[in-house]
Amino acid sequence: MKIFLSILTLIGFFIGCNNSTTSKSVKSLKKEKVIQIQDEIKIILNSNDLMQFDKKVLSARPGQKVTLTLNHTGRGNKMIMGHNFVLLKSGVDVDVFARKAVEARNTEYIPEGDEMIAYTKLIGGGESVTISFEAPEKGIYNFICTFPAHYQLMSGQLIVK
Ligand SMILES: [Cu+2]
Structure with missing residues (x-):
């Protein structure tokens, strides 16, 4: 009888252990998921036929995966x-870069060089494009549209903090 009881206790001990391990791993899984969600940010930026972005300020955290969708809600052809x-x-320097970009007509106003962190292709009315990039270190970064004569109106800042 004594042996039987101690076996029962032993079984109970194992079951108890298993349960606690299972709930622990579920908990840590949940935690990981939350962290993953925070590590990615989705940004939607709209542009229109009046040469406007609908946001002047975007924000992200350092190292965060930024998925940015640029929509062109107008009708204008992309050549115009x-x-x-x-x-x-x-x-x-935004002005110097924008002047260089205007010359890069063959590559849709994306100039050669290493001044850019990320860029999308050129889109026309009704089109959308999505890119992903890693947010840089803390700081304030300028973004523009490089289509000729647009950047004075179409510019803003990404604030990484
Ligand atoms: Cu533009």
Whole structure:
């Protein structure tokens, strides 16, 4: 009888252990999921036929995966009213870069060089484009549309903090 009881206790002990391990791993799984969601941010940026972005300020955390969708809600043909999103590295002179970009007509106003953190292709009315990039270190980064004569109106800042 004594042996039987101790076997029962032993079984109970094992079951107890298993249960606690299972609930523990479920808990840590849930935690990981929450962290993953926070590590990605989705941004929707709209542009229109009036040469406007609907946001002047975007924000992200350092190292966060940024998935950005640029929509062109207008009707303009991309050769006349094309838009893109070009995110510049810190310290890049926006005016100098924009002048260089205008020359890059063959590559839809994306110039060669390493001044950009990320960029989309050029889109026309009714089109959308999505890109993903890693948010840089803390700082303030300029973004513009590089289509000729657009950046004075179509610019903003990504604030990473
Ligand atoms: Cu534009």
